[in-house]
Amino acid sequence: MSDPVDTSSPRKKGRTLSRFPYASPHSDGGMAVERLTDDLLVEILARLPVKSLCRFKCVSNHWLALIHHPEHRKKLPQPLAGFFYGSTTTSDSYSEWLLKSPVRFADFPGRCTPPIDTSCAFLPNHRRVHLLDCCNGLLLCRWYDASAQGDEFHYVVCNPATRKWTVLPDSGKAASEVATTRLGFDPAVSSHFYVFELINAHELWDPDIVGVAVYSSETRKWVYKEKKWNAEIRIINRQSASVFLNGYLHFVADCGGISVSPCLAVVDTEGETWMNFDVPRGLLDGFIQRSQGRLHYANFQRAEDGVTIRLVVYVLENYQSREWILKHSVDTSHIFGETDSQFGLDGDFEWIGIHPECNMIFFNFGWFITFTCYNMDSGQVKLISGLVDGKPPYMPYVPLYAELQSLHI
């Protein structure tokens, strides 16, 4: 912490402090506030919500520079920088499941900080990099060594903002057994990250998840735990979004044996707490995302008249009551314009994301690939930009400039 600015001649410390008045004769703490050093200002700014911080970039050139300063960025909350997404241009035999390489990045307007190497070119010698997940600034990738043969890969967790990465040890599970691999990282809680491998049963057709292998960057070990859900849980879509929040990995899944219904499946980093509970009914599979510290669920529902379709957004109230609170509901005609009743929800609509810090939803709709933003507060619908070739998974990216011990070259 820095010393307060003292432009007077050298005095004993106590005497200097006595010069600070409590009731300032100037407007509103004029004397004390002007003596705040940059370090102290950053201490205040670091405790602001990111929305406020972005507004205060307009205060003055000095504040703008302060907020963007490389040293201060490590302490200050960062805004959404953009979305990672898959490419439709390159083709692979198993293309429908895997994200193409190189990773693609759609900038979210509002970013005026130095560019981050989101192509992950800083990763060592590789043939391919497949982006699997992105969580609070860290990326989880499959890294195919340039010299390796076939489908051999290693998991790599990296931070594009600091260009640091680490290679994970082998999990011991064959790639064919893994339904999906996800990253869990919450810097507000811990500087350590977790990687979850959801393991399928040995069935060719429609296997359900039998367990989870979790890697902890703290122990640097994988631990496999058998499932403790009280129902059969099946991944609906390998690319659907998962959420890491409150120490749990959440994902929407198919639940049940004979009669299947969608549910929210939850597992913690120890593989000890397993939960599954209902999600609000909807016309699609439902989309979950972390926003403003809460778990959000979005879907479409038919209104009481049986004709109108509504976009609905729920928030999980708590895990004990399993209650979903309806946060927002709007007729789709308002967002998409007047269309036929079952307008191409199946084919023409894709969730992209929910803004991590405000009430905005991003999606693709229509024949042409768009990047549309719907503001739940203002009701405004805006076309942000045209994605040239985008397909799921879409992952919101918020840069993390802090150095992490768990990442090393």
Place this chain on the structure above:
Amino acid sequence: MTAPTMTSRSPTSTQRSSPRSLSTARSTSSTSTAAAAPAEDLKSFDAEFVKVDRATLFDLILAANYLNIKGLLDLTCQTVADMIKDNTPEEIRKIFNIKNDFTPEEEAEVRKENQWAFE
């Protein structure tokens, strides 16, 4: 806020600094050898402690920084952050006595780039 660790100082060297923070420091350090107060009591003590005008808050930040009392610095900075988080840039300029040195075009550009934060 946990009891700050205070190295012993002679009363005269600090007697005219912000009396609130010092009386707090004395009262908590004098009980530092006793059992710690319940968390809720400390929390409500903290909340009451920072119910002061903004000028005094800034004084407290400076004093906490100078006296190297981390708990007090955390508390006071968080309080100021909570106070200002909904303000507009113009209101911030008034509070911190800052001159707007952007040209209208520059300000419009920064504002446009961060439009989502204004909605």
